[in-house]
Amino acid sequence: MKSITPSRYHPLQVSLHWLTVLLVFAAFILGKTMSSLPNNDSAKLTPLAIHMSIGILTLLVIVVRFITRMKLPRPAHASTGNVFLDWLGKAVHYALYALVFLMAVSGMSLSLQAGLVPIVFGGSGAPLPADFFDFAARALHGFIAPALLLLVLLHVGAAFYHQLFIKDKLFSRMWYGK
Numbered sequence: 001m002k003s004i005t006p007s008r009y010h011p012l013q014v015s016l017h018w019l020t021v022l023l024v025f026a027a028f029i030l031g032k033t034m035s036s037l038p039n040n041d042s043a044k045l046t047p048l049a050i051h052m053s054i055g056i057l058t059l060l061v062i063v064v065r066f067i068t069r070m071k072l073p074r075p076a077h078a079s080t081g082n083v084f085l086d087w088l089g090k091a092v093h094y095a096l097y098a099l100v101f102l103m104a105v106s107g108m109s110l111s112l113q114a115g116l117v118p119i120v121f122g123g124s125g126a127p128l129p130a131d132f133f134d135f136a137a138r139a140l141h142g143f144i145a146p147a148l149l150l151l152v153l154l155h156v157g158a159a160f161y162h163q164l165f166i167k168d169k170l171f172s173r174m175w176y177g178k
């Protein structure tokens with residue numbers, strides 16, 4: 001059977017892309033704001049519950065997205081005309097998947113190490129651990145966060161470079177249409 005290379009991503013991939021953007025952005029902002037609250041403040045439990053739920057949902061979305069990406073037809077890699085930039089573009093895409101995955105997994109490891117589930121979701125009434133940095137996964141979670149932010153900035157910068165300088169209408173590939 002003849003396979004045709006589409007000019008844009010499948011609507012499911014488009015939806016999952018923008019859902020990932022929304023979830024990672026929300027988890028990031030919430031993570032940054034709640035980490036400044038002291039652990040003995042009971043007002044920290046609600047933002048923690050929302051952050052953890054968003055983070056777990058992000059993991060599910062990214063896994064489904066990666067699997068469907070392999071199965072669905074997708075447009076050819078958008079070339080810049082420069083071999084190094086094209087290689088970098090591909091590498092950044094895989095690194096984005098990897099870092100979002102590691103961000104969520106390190107968060108879940110921290111939650112297991114610190115016994116957060118019964119406190120945050122089970123209403124156990126037990127106090128939060130005095131300092132999350134007593135657990136190795138907290139350092140990892142905090143280390144991956146700025147790396148992910150940097151990659152996202154690179155990704156967004158590259159998209160604008162395509163759209164505005166190469167003028168290849170890259171944005172339309174990640175939106176709905178015929």
Ligand code: HEM
Nearest residue numbers: 027028031032035052055056058103104107108111142145
């Ligand atoms: C893609 C998903 C996620 C993103 C983008 C994210 C982002 C962040 C950020 C930016 C911070 C603050 C880091 C810092 O300032 O050093 C943070 C802290 C934290 N995150 Fe996540 N996170 C994600 C997933 C998760 C998951 C799945 C869990 C647990 C199930 C989790 C639990 C925590 C906890 C417990 C903290 C520490 C808060 C504190 O220090 O007071 N995160 N997260």
